[in-house]
Amino acid sequence: MTGNIDHIQSDAHIQSYGKLLGVLAILLFLTALTIIVSRIHFGGANIWVALIVASVKSSFVLLFFMHLKYESILIKASFLATIGFLSILIGFMFWDVAFR
Template structure:
């Protein structure tokens, strides 16, 4: 069974994460002004993923969860990726 300890994060630390999210939002806006060619979408997605990771790790406390929860969560992401990519393969090879 997972640890069921309370994890109190300081306001200071949470504010730091919030700051990070704001900076990354600015980065999202910034990169949208530059034309990176075919990298446009991957770069935007990468920045968005970084933001989602920060939210999950600290605001949603996944960093402090047991292994089972971590593995469960990561597998959901992998699953989504597989579902989308399998559908796209069909279109790509049709």
């Protein structure tokens, strides 16, 4: 039974420097975008814009730096859903804050 785990050992995924640098560039761009949108007043949509940008950034980190991209659809969906869920949790607070 101890060998049960053997079938789940995944192969190592080596990503090229080019791809990693590309992801880094996207993350830096999104960071800049976070700062830029924070200076623009979108009214009630402020928080949603910030949350969407942050969720996209987290997704890139999970997919490429944490190798989720190479997992099955189910695992990808599970983890990406957690980010979406966190956005919903924070966003739902605005049913209160935005309507006081």
